[in-house]
Amino acid sequence: MLGMLAAAPLSASGLAAASDSAHAQPRRSPSEPLRRYREYVSELAKKDQFSGVIMVAHRGRPVIAEAYGMADKKLGVRNRVDTRFNLGSASKPFSTLAIVQLAEQGKIEFYDKLGTYLQGFRPEVAEKVTVHQMLTHTSGMTMAWDPSRITYSREELWEIVRKALREGELQFTPGTQHAYGGACLDALGEIVTKITGMSYWDYVHEHIFGAAGMTGSRYYTRTEWLADPAIAHPYMLQADGSRVDALRDLKASAVIGGPGTSPARPFVGLPSVGAFSSAPDLVRLAQALQNHKLLTRPYTDLYVGPKFPAAPPPGAPSPGPTRREAFQAYGLNSTILGDFRVIGHGGGVGGGNANWNVYLGHDWAGVVLSNYDLDSKLFMDILGKEREAITSAAG
Missing domain, CATH: 3.40.710.10 (DD-peptidase/beta-lactamase superfamily)
Structure with a gap:
């Protein structure tokens, strides 16, 4: 027989056992x-x-x-x-879920350009890429990232990512193609930080992990x-x-x-x-x-x-x-x-x-x-x- 057949619902504290067999699911x-x-x-x-x-x-x-x-x-x-x-x-859907939560609260618009929220990007990126395109991997954004680098603090890593994003170029006209990547998601995370005043990590811990x-x-x-x-x-x-x-x-x-x-x-x-x-x-x-x-x-x-x-x-x-x-x-x-x-x-x-x-x-x-x-x-x-x-x- 398969393990954990018809076990109790997954509670916030773990795999809980049903306390009343009369109410247990068949x-x-x-x-x-x-x-x-x-x-x-x-x-x-x-x-x-x-x-x-x-x-x-x-x-x-x-x-x-x-x-x-x-x-x-x-x-x-x-x-x-x-x-x-x-x-x-x-874990990519956590960053996009955070953006949709903020949109539901009226704090962000899907048609807004990246430059509406963040500064320092190349003009062709800031003025053309929309929030919707970043959410759907259709932005064409890239970032200069060194995968061999070892970082030792949140602050160090975040500063490297912010710089790498701003050095990135477009690989195609936004909205014309679909290309899976990470640059758009990291930019969305920075937008979460800018709008909420919380670190991206703290926002997700409270409003996604905690809420679920x-x-x-x-x-x-x-x-x-x-x-x-x-x-x-x-x-x-x-x-x-x-x-x-x-x-x-x-x-x-x-x-x-x-x-x-x-x-x-x-x-x-x-x-x-x-x-x-x-x-x-x-x-x-x-x-x-x-x-x-x-x-x-x-x-x-x-x-x-x-x-x-x-x-x-x-x-x-x-x-x-x-x-x-x-x-x-x-x-x-x-x-x-x-x-x-x-x-x-x-x-x-x-x-x-x-x-x-x-x-x-x-x-x-x-x-x-x-x-x-x-x-x-x-x-x-x-x-x-x-x-x-x-x-x-x-x-």
């Missing part, structure tokens, strides 16, 4: 695809090809909740269901990461097939998941990358979005709705006979898959992969968090098995 019989998904990942873990957590939840209740491998091999700390992982780019009950989610600093055994260390694949702890060896570089980079070199994550969360917290996020705890219904629809056609990521699993339409939403991927609308985001860093999906209208969510960086085919195979399991169970 147990859901696991479908064959759900069982196959769990067994598939379990076999990968036995071969040391996967380390991390998978979770499938229905109405906030975990149907599958499994942890594999080690969070810290040196200290012998195992991954747990509530272990926190570096999300990489899977994501008590373990945070932009942890490298110092906090190293000191907390509940945060998984990133084990980066090397050319010889070995894995190195990127948190303890800042000179080591990734072979995949951003070749030449290391997720631990920046002192703290940015609006474009590097928040930390757990599988239960990401299920809480899915529930908060669907229950309009973070935005009112109209602005939730605006946030998750398709904005710009986007090709599926390289190696994305084939939908088979099911028709698929992929779009860019406001920082989210928004996909029509047969009878399903799926929103979410993935991420890859040296020593880690992450993905969270919400199946709108069906009350299902899927989370995959890993502290191994996986080749794209393997990661897409895992996500394909997750999708098959959820669509079968929901259908």
Whole structure:
């Protein structure tokens, strides 16, 4: 039987047990695809090809909740269901969600130009790029970034990013193309700081993580990461097939998941990358979005709705006979898959992969968090098995 079948809802304090069996939800019989998904990942873990957590939840209740491998091999700390992982780019939707919250409050307009809020950018960037284009990866913005640099404070990192953004150029006329990147997200984070008077990190902690009950989610600093055994260390694949702890060896570089980079070199994550969360917290996020705890219904629809056609990521699993339409939403991927609308985001860093999906209208969510960086085919195979399991169970 699958782990955590029909468990209680994910409360703010963790995986809570139902206190009154008379009010417990009836147990859901696991479908064959759900069982196959769990067994598939379990076999990968036995071969040391996967380390991390998978979770499938229905109405906030975990149907599958499994942890594999080690969070810290040196200290012998195992991954747990509530272990926190570096999300990489899977944290990008937090910065766009913050902007939509401010728009709902009338503090920002989607059609405004970047120069309305921030100064020092090249004229062609400041006067042409709109907030909407930054939210949809259609701005054409770039930034001059040195991935080998190690930073030692929030202030140092933020100053480097601000300078790099202002040195960036346009790679195409804003609004004419879609090009996934991080510059636009980091600029949006700076806008959040400018409008609210709070640091970007503090704003997200209070108005997104706090509002959604994501008590373990945070932009942890490298110092906090190293000191907390509940945060998984990133084990980066090397050319010889070995894995190195990127948190303890800042000179080591990734072979995949951003070749030449290391997720631990920046002192703290940015609006474009590097928040930390757990599988239960990401299920809480899915529930908060669907229950309009973070935005009112109209602005939730605006946030998750398709904005710009986007090709599926390289190696994305084939939908088979099911028709698929992929779009860019406001920082989210928004996909029509047969009878399903799926929103979410993935991420890859040296020593880690992450993905969270919400199946709108069906009350299902899927989370995959890993502290191994996986080749794209393997990661897409895992996500394909997750999708098959959820669509079968929901259908």
